[in-house]
Amino acid sequence: MKALNIGLIGTGFMGKAHAIALKAAPTVFSLPALPVCDLLAEVDDEMAARKARELGFARSTGDWRALVADPEVDVVDICAPNFLHQEMALAAIAAGKHVYAEKPLALSAADAQQMVEAAERAGVKTLVGFNYIRNSATRLAREIIASGEIGELIHFRGRHNEDYLADPAKPHDWHTRRATAGAGALGDVGSHILNMAEYLTGRRIQEVFGQLQTVIPKRPLADGSAGLGEVENDDQAQALLRFDGGLIGNIETSRVAVGRKMGLAYTVTGTKGTIAFDQERMSELQLYKSEGPEGRRGFRTLLIGPEHPDYAAFSPAPGHGLGYNDQKIIEIRDLVEGIVTGTPLYPDFREAWRVNRMIDAIETSHAEGCWLPV
Amino acid sequence: MKALNIGLIGTGFMGKAHAIALKAAPTVFSLPALPVCDLLAEVDDEMAARKARELGFARSTGDWRALVADPEVDVVDICAPNFLHQEMALAAIAAGKHVYAEKPLALSAADAQQMVEAAERAGVKTLVGFNYIRNSATRLAREIIASGEIGELIHFRGRHNEDYLADPAKPHDWHTRRATAGAGALGDVGSHILNMAEYLTGRRIQEVFGQLQTVIPKRPLADGSAGLGEVENDDQAQALLRFDGGLIGNIETSRVAVGRKMGLAYTVTGTKGTIAFDQERMSELQLYKSEGPEGRRGFRTLLIGPEHPDYAAFSPAPGHGLGYNDQKIIEIRDLVEGIVTGTPLYPDFREAWRVNRMIDAIETSHAEGCWLPV
Amino acid sequence: MKALNIGLIGTGFMGKAHAIALKAAPTVFSLPALPVCDLLAEVDDEMAARKARELGFARSTGDWRALVADPEVDVVDICAPNFLHQEMALAAIAAGKHVYAEKPLALSAADAQQMVEAAERAGVKTLVGFNYIRNSATRLAREIIASGEIGELIHFRGRHNEDYLADPAKPHDWHTRRATAGAGALGDVGSHILNMAEYLTGRRIQEVFGQLQTVIPKRPLADGSAGLGEVENDDQAQALLRFDGGLIGNIETSRVAVGRKMGLAYTVTGTKGTIAFDQERMSELQLYKSEGPEGRRGFRTLLIGPEHPDYAAFSPAPGHGLGYNDQKIIEIRDLVEGIVTGTPLYPDFREAWRVNRMIDAIETSHAEGCWLPV
Amino acid sequence: MKALNIGLIGTGFMGKAHAIALKAAPTVFSLPALPVCDLLAEVDDEMAARKARELGFARSTGDWRALVADPEVDVVDICAPNFLHQEMALAAIAAGKHVYAEKPLALSAADAQQMVEAAERAGVKTLVGFNYIRNSATRLAREIIASGEIGELIHFRGRHNEDYLADPAKPHDWHTRRATAGAGALGDVGSHILNMAEYLTGRRIQEVFGQLQTVIPKRPLADGSAGLGEVENDDQAQALLRFDGGLIGNIETSRVAVGRKMGLAYTVTGTKGTIAFDQERMSELQLYKSEGPEGRRGFRTLLIGPEHPDYAAFSPAPGHGLGYNDQKIIEIRDLVEGIVTGTPLYPDFREAWRVNRMIDAIETSHAEGCWLPV
Structure with missing residues (x-):
């Protein structure tokens, strides 16, 4: 079989x-090519070599530019910071x-456009x-x-709330700086729900009205030095x-929503029914349909099974x-099929640029x- | 014991x-006065007499002005259309x-102000x-x-969604006309969640950004005549x-949210915990607190019990x-106590005027x- | 209207x-007679008079035998200890x-038989x-x-678990003594689920296989004196x-099931569907039906509404x-209708005797x- | 690194x-040896070759005896019918x-003993x-x-109910015959909950009282010929x-429990708390603890996270x-560690023999x- 390095x-x-998904995908799915864990780049040679052993890559390098230039590599998979x-x-x-890159594609729409x-x-x-799509x-x-x-469809409600920065004692990291993250919760997790809104509904978001807030305006410095440094982007955001x-519709996003660990959730209301979903219960979907006698209607819990995608x-x-990593296995399947068969990949850079916009x-x-307007 | 007619x-x-609550309240609570089901008014004498028998009122009248003027009546309880x-x-x-009146107090803030x-x-x-408060x-x-x-507190999310007008074949009634309802879903059920937002948080809403929509622009006429008539107010609304x-925070409200029957729900996020509630499960509250070991934290379901209000x-x-009518029993207790002891009633007309604003x-x-600004 | 004292x-x-239900029932339902809170008996005259005031009874007595003999009384309502x-x-x-009596009817089947x-x-x-039925x-x-x-129907699973005696420091009371309670959890709360099993299925339990256990064998004495006294009946029981x-089918019952407050629950499985219910969420029913496409099947949450009984x-x-007391309002309706119209009451003493058996x-x-055999 | 073929x-x-788990495990965990997908056996050479390609095995054979005898093979992994x-x-x-075998180990305790x-x-x-453990x-x-x-611990309640044979039109297969399955639901899925009962509680089941039932006594024949054949084992079972x-405690098991897809669930009650779990929501655990003020107690939903095993x-x-296959990845980790380090494996044949007993x-x-007695 053809290999895809x-x-x-x-x-x-x-x-x-x-890496887990690359290993498992060819056994889960019948793929048109074999994705091969070929070359791995990390910040230095030693770490790259160790990680290649751990994650099962054949070769390693401490220089990502060498990876990009390597003639054996077919696909560059970017999991470095945003x-x-x-x-x-x-x-x-x-x-x-x-190029297979993690989200968000870029720190701004202008950067994303250049990439597209x-x-x-x-x-x-x-x-x-x-991956959640x-x-x-x-x-x-x-x-x-x-x-x-x-x-x-008459209404979309979505949220992606987590609490990874809810603790005010947590020091600065790349998330909290404009130069390294762009937007805050809105860029990091909010990007998921914005893409999801269009993916699910099949409609384009044309206009937005937003509200952002930095809930914890100052945090300890990352280097452990005394004093606090200003947080440079939003902790929570919402938009109509x-x-x-x-x-x-509306969306909400937060990195300080105490108690939410994987709080991507949506409710899509139509004229004849409603769908509700919460990623914390990722293998079930709530469905209500206006059919049958009134006294037998209710939200039903569909457990995911072989009839479903x-x-x-x-x-x-x-x-x-299914679990979180299984989503990545499906993503790898989509990647390989798209590259080998030439069919469009979704979401590609152009689509991800929309999210940045x-x-x-x-x-x-x-x-x-x-x-x-977007 | 003193009577309150x-x-x-x-x-x-x-x-x-x-009426149910007036009957039950004196047995549920120890009240400072006995509310007496004294006089009932309906659209005509016959209906008033029949309803007085059914609901257990001593006297009846087909003229509400007679009721208002009756010297025996201490409290006028207004359950007529808005x-x-x-x-x-x-x-x-x-x-x-x-005066004890149902919500919303009035069709506009100007009307409400006059009443205040x-x-x-x-x-x-x-x-x-x-009553939900x-x-x-x-x-x-x-x-x-x-x-x-x-x-x-860092975030409030509230909604009051129902589906009582989701069926486009449902003809016009007082809800759908500006002259009889004022705002649509926003006034009818949205008023609950707006009042709730301030009640729960103890904070005043200072500014709003709203979006309204009439999802079903035309409906059959109420008199059964051919043709459709224009719906004059919102079917759904949302606001930051x-x-x-x-x-x-944000609120949502709808009368066309298919599948929602008593969809008042809120999530209040603080810096150390989060509360979530859904009136469709009115006897439980979800509470998450950032305390104890990380691995033992989770939203806990508090079942309402005698330690609670x-x-x-x-x-x-x-x-x-508890059930829906039990809320009204508590409301009657508050009414009687407030009137007899002279303590402030909440929400009084002034407070309800805020909701209209x-x-x-x-x-x-x-x-x-x-x-x-509000 | 006819009165029923x-x-x-x-x-x-x-x-x-x-008492609450007696007050509210005539307003909730259209009854064929008016139940009147006429005479109340308590352990002495003073307490009886006070309770009559609180609960809204016209007369009171410190001697229950006087109540029973009173010519004005139509129905004796027994809420005294078992x-x-x-x-x-x-x-x-x-x-x-x-006679309208609380459950369980008697401390033994022999006693119940005599009453029947x-x-x-x-x-x-x-x-x-x-009342839960x-x-x-x-x-x-x-x-x-x-x-x-x-x-x-192919399977019935029922439980009624609570935790009111889970605390081993809780002293003896009437529940824990053979002479005052008969069976323990099995008699007190287990009686509900046994009656429920037959009520729901419309089938008779013919044979049982039981297992009982006293989890906390000794408790502090009720009079506060030093030492512990032996618990004389079961803390938990189960039966096929x-x-x-x-x-x-099977049932479980407990008074030491930590965390269960109103833990009556059942699952009834049939060849074409399954019903599941938990009294802690008393206004909803889970229903699964083997109909429609496999990929759209799921347990649906029916919220109780006007189409339902x-x-x-x-x-x-x-x-x-609905709330707990609303069940009693329905019970009063059934009581009054049964007495006035002469239709059978369910569950009457004969039916309750079955539970004791x-x-x-x-x-x-x-x-x-x-x-x-039962 | 050492390989384990x-x-x-x-x-x-x-x-x-x-196969999926074998591929992913070395990337998920740091293993002391590399499990290698070496040789695959199926019913004939052609199918074996095809499956080896699909599942990523290096070699294949149509003769399982050749696999067993192959000197390169370190571990025989038995996923053939019971x-x-x-x-x-x-x-x-x-x-x-x-030997790494699927459950149940054997069709009877006698067979299992011989294997042990x-x-x-x-x-x-x-x-x-x-795997569910x-x-x-x-x-x-x-x-x-x-x-x-x-x-x-004071009570264990467990069930493993599914509905894979709920449809009476489903013909016989190996599950329904004594010679190929031994017990029915009890052996197939009931074995999981029996093992789970001991695993969770750390206690041995000493005595059982059982009740079995074949709900659908006859089914269409597997070969499509006219007429029905007798089902030879239980469709549902329960035991104290x-x-x-x-x-x-008690357990229930079924293969005809309409609506249950992965219905392994347990409630373990202790004197100071209760745990409840349902495999259909496999990434969360309900925990109630008798601590803190009464009014703040409730079952809390623990979402599985990095603090947990x-x-x-x-x-x-x-x-x-996590998803279903992730459990198998953990199982592979345990297998490899146990074999390489010589530490005991759980559950080994001796333990699985208990389940058969x-x-x-x-x-x-x-x-x-x-x-x-067991």
Whole structure:
């Protein structure tokens, strides 16, 4: 079988998740090519070598530029911190590689645009890791919506709230600085729910009205020195939305929402039914339909099973449940299929650029106090 | 024991709920006066007499003005449709009666203001039936918040969504006309969540940014004649909120949210914990606190019991559950206590006027596309 | 309207619940006679007078025998501790009164039998307060089962677990003594789930296999004197069941189930569907039906509404919720209708005697280690 | 790194799950040896070759005896139907291989005993795939119980109910025949909950009282010929349990429990707290503790996170969720560690033999109508 050599940059949370998924995907799915864990880059040679052993990569390098330039590498997989995405992606594109990058694509819409243009000029494939849209339950939600089963959509409510920075004693890190993160919660986790809003509804967000807030304005310095440093981006944000076709909605996002660990959730209301989902219970979907006698209607809990998108590849038995990393396995399947068969990848850089534009529009709208187009 | 003669106007959904609560309250609670189901008014003598028999009132009249003028009546209890609240309340105040009215107080802030001024000039007591704030679980939520147990508040999310007008074949009724309802979902059920937002947080909403939508623009005419008539107010609305002290939040409201029957729900996030509540499970409260080892933290389901506000009067056994009408029993207790002891009633007309001002501000903000003060 | 004078003995938890329901029932329902809170008996004249004032009874007495003999009293309502049920009921029957008694009917099947025979000889009406079977959600469950909507029944699982004696420092009271309680958890709360099992399924339990356990064998003495006294009945019990028609099932009951406050719950499985219910969420029912496409099946949450038994009398709006005391209001309706119209009351003494026979059979089965007929 | 060559027999549901886990485990965990997908056996050469390609095995064979005899194979991994476990395991043991087998170990305790004795004589390592005990939430439950955090255990309730044979039109397969399955639901899924009962509580089940039932006595024949054939084992079963140390409990199991897909659930009650779990929500655990003020107690939902057993290897972020196959990854980790380091494996053949003895005792108890020792 054809091989697709992967060059992975970065081995934190996401790098490891990618590695696990790369290993498992060819057994879970029947793929048109074999993704090979070929080359791994980390901050220095020693760490790169150790991580390659741990994550099962054949080769390693302490220089990501060497990885990008390596003739054996087919796909550059960028799991480095967000502020490095642009430089790495542009280099990879310049070297003619396909690029698989974590979200958010860039720190600003302007940066993202540059990446989109470079990729499209070069004709390489791109994919951005908005993994929650690959969960079977969410794919089922999209299928139900697209089929008209809940009628015309009339409202979207989404949130992605976590509490990873709820503790005010937690010092600064790359999340809290403009130069390394761009927007705060809005960019980091809010990007998921913004992409999700369009993915699920099949509609474009046309205008936004945003409100942002830095709840903890100062934090201890990262270097442990005395004093506090100013937090440079939002801890929480919310926005009202106007989609095309008259659909309205709202989103919320936070990194200080005490008690929320994986709080991506949505409710999509149509004229004939409603869908509700919470990623903390990622293997079930709530569905209400206005059919049958009134006295027998209710939200039903659909446990994900082999009738639903992609589940059967993991298990023939319903209700046995998928996990976080399984979403990445589906993402790898989509990546490999898209590259090998030439079909469009979703969400590619162009699509992820939209998310950056939404983030920018929400921030500007907050500053100007008015609706803004995306 | 002192008696407090009640004159009830209107015997629909709310009128019956008031009557049930008036009957049960003196047995549930030890009251400083006995509320007596004295006089009942309906649209004509015959119906009034029949309803008085059904609901257990001593006397009846087909003329509400006679009720208001009746010297035996101490409290005029207004359960007539919303568009009659103003006229009836002003007449009752003019007759020197205390007034207990259903929500929303009026169709506009201007109308409400007139009622407030009349009541305050006359020195009568007033109470408006925002009954959900009397539920034990919600009173517990307020107690937890006020005590600082979840720290400083950082976010309020509230909704009151129902689906009573989700069916487009449902003809016009008083809800759908400007002259009889004022605002649509926003006035009818949205008024609950706006009042709740301030009640729970103990903070004032200072500014709002609103968005309204009429999802079903035309409906069959109420008289059954051919053709459709235009719906004159919102089917759904949402708003971003700025409270005093820097708290932010949002609300949603709908009368077309398919599947929601009693969808008042809120999440209040503080710096040390979070509260979540759904009126469809009205006897439980979710509480998360940032204390104890990380691995033992989680949202806990507090079943309402005798340690919590007002529950013990209904049952000494925890978890046995309160119902919708029990909230009205607590409201009657508050009414009687307030009138007899002279302590302030909450929410009185002045407080309910705020809700009308918020509704008006949200509507105007929608039209003007900018933040507006309440 | 015809009046039905009620004589209430006992004003603890259940006595107050009865009083509240007696006050509210005529306004909630259209009754064929007016239940009147006429005469109240307590342990002495002073307490009786005070409680009559509090609960709204016209007259009072410190001698329950005087109440039973009072010619104005139509129905003797026994809310005294369980060990007094027999003596009081026999006296009431002898005086020709209808009897409304709390559960369990008696401390043993033999005692209950004597009460049944006396009542039937005297031709008086009897009703026993197994109130949970009057909850709308449970009446809906029964309706669904009886209609064949979930097919032939194949399994019943029931439990009634609470934790009111989980604390080993809690001293003896009437619950823990054979002479005053008969069986322990099995008699006190287990009686509910045994009656429920037959009520819901419409089947008779024919044989039982029981297992009982006293988890906390000694407790502090009730009089506060030093030392511990032996607990004389079960803290928890479980049994396997054989119903007629081949249905099998099991029940569990406990008074030491830490965390359970109102833990009556059941799952009824049929060949075409399953029902699940938990009294801690008393206004909802879970229903699964094997119909429609596999990928759209799931347990649905039915919120109780006006389409369901008795709910509309409380509220025309779905999902607004009933509470514990509302069950007693329905019980009063059933009591009054049964007495006035002469239709059978359920569960009457004969039916409640069955429950005592089941309890006895489970206890004996435990001792003998074999299946026993009821 | 040392390699551990795996020879996999069978590629159905479980075979594929093992293969996925073998691929992912070395990246998820830091293992002391590398499990290698070496040789795969299926019913014929062609299918074996195809499956080896699909599942990523280096070599294949149509003869499982060749696999067992292959000198390169270190571990024989048996995922063939249950009735083949014994013959295959004995052959593997005879060839000196470690054996990793799916559950239930054998069709009867006698068969299992023979396997235990052979393995122990040969000194090979054995592991049986009761995968649900490796789920992080369940490992957390065990940790909480073992630490005494919920006090002394007083009750265990367990069930494993599914509905894979609820449809009476489903024809016979190996599950429904004595010769190929042994017990029915009790052996197939009931074995999980029996093992779980001992694993969680750390107590041995000493005596059982069982009740079994074949709900659908006849089914269409597997070969499609006309007529129905008799089902030879139980569709549902239940048992009361006596553990050592005085703990009591019960289990239920079914393959006809309409609506249950992965219905393994347990409630473990202690003197100071209670744990509740449902595998359909496999990444959360309910915990109630009798501590803190009464009014703040409630079951809390613990979302599995990095503080809990094994979770951190999958993700550093709490609440992101594990899936069914992740349990198998943990199982592979345990297998490899046990074999390489020589530490005991749990549950090994001896432990799994206990499960077979419990199954046999429940069946015999049902027939004899009395308690039986395991």
